[in-house]
Amino acid sequence: MEVKSIFEGITDEDVAKMLKCFEARKMSFKKDRTIVTNIINVKLIGIILSGTANMVRYDYNGNRTIIEKLETNSVFGEVFSRVGNDISVIATSDCEILFIEYEHLIKRCKKGCIYHTVLTDNVLKLLSRKIVELNERLEILSKRSIRDKLLSYFELLATDNPRRTFVLPFTYTDLADYLSVDRSAMMREIKNLKEDGFITTNGKRITLISY
Amino acid sequence: MEVKSIFEGITDEDVAKMLKCFEARKMSFKKDRTIVTNIINVKLIGIILSGTANMVRYDYNGNRTIIEKLETNSVFGEVFSRVGNDISVIATSDCEILFIEYEHLIKRCKKGCIYHTVLTDNVLKLLSRKIVELNERLEILSKRSIRDKLLSYFELLATDNPRRTFVLPFTYTDLADYLSVDRSAMMREIKNLKEDGFITTNGKRITLISY
DNA sequence: AATTATATGTTGCAATTGCAACTTTTTTGC
């Protein structure tokens, strides 16, 4: 998840110049405050300089879906994340956000911003990475049972850890909203997975058991 | 869905030059043949020059998921579509596919391919568009009932049509695999939607009823 | 430290879904 900044490979000095040219604006948000709503047609993108946030949607039944966890250097906005009129980004800790117009990022400007090529390459990589993440998410949501959703998400988290253990990046309540399932049904299924010997848990530390 | 070619804005002559430089390869596939399997770590991308294909996955239960419908000018490959070891692209009609190494698309080459900037912009747009599509898909799959999945997919298809009518781009069998639900349960729910006055159908032509 | 709020854990029950096993209709290939 170590998202690199879109300014990777550009000196601080040059970044500062570009930001000025881009008319970038920095804003601060307290925990639990709404950073943006109704992302549709907003041509701004936001970069999280510090803090964390969730991108969420509430449907007409009042069900919350956590669309995406955003961390430092994460980027959000219409192009990067979502079209739709019911999406919000909510700070889950105190945040500093940098807003830039998307067009600036990809269009070469007339002024002296010579690093647009580097920037474009970085944006390309970021978009590719986003696509990979979205596909991972899709693979999980396309599973037909809560059990399979949990197992494929856990599998993803355990990847690259030989001990097949990991710490949930969510509360269990949030996990249910991330997997789009009922919380109590999910808890029941986690209990079943433990009883059936698929996992062991210790709070948010979960270990996948292999035979 | 009108996907523009990644070579949009470049003359045929120059495209031909670039393809040579890229060592692009054109291949033909008959209907129902497998175009690629196990996309993981394949740094090639494929462009559909003619015909249609589905990107599919079979899970260990034998359930098929249609990840994506691919049409003329659609692009697929690890960066554009999916990491994973169980994905295939299957021709749904006779197809011509152009294979190019991804690196060529985004790296400026030493030879005389002067249109890399245009190409990069096109790839950027394509990736953005893909992200939008993936998010639409995610919104559908995150719905908790078959009814809501159907309704939000239908809503998407009816968008921009004042008559709120559209033709399913799928067979009903495929639609079930696209929504990741059981086919017979889906058919039952479609019947319920008709009885409850949400939709009318005539074969694959469906009309959403508004009050 | 006490109070409040939030998260975790449980369970009965009703509704929804998936599965299996069919029939009927439509499409495809010869």
Added chain:
DNA sequence: GCAAAAAAGTTGCAATTGCAACATATAATT
């Protein structure tokens, strides 16, 4: 135009899920 294959349409039934309504544990706030 006929036979075979695929798709569409149905239904009973068992399994899974969501909902509601709790109890308990943990974290946050004053």
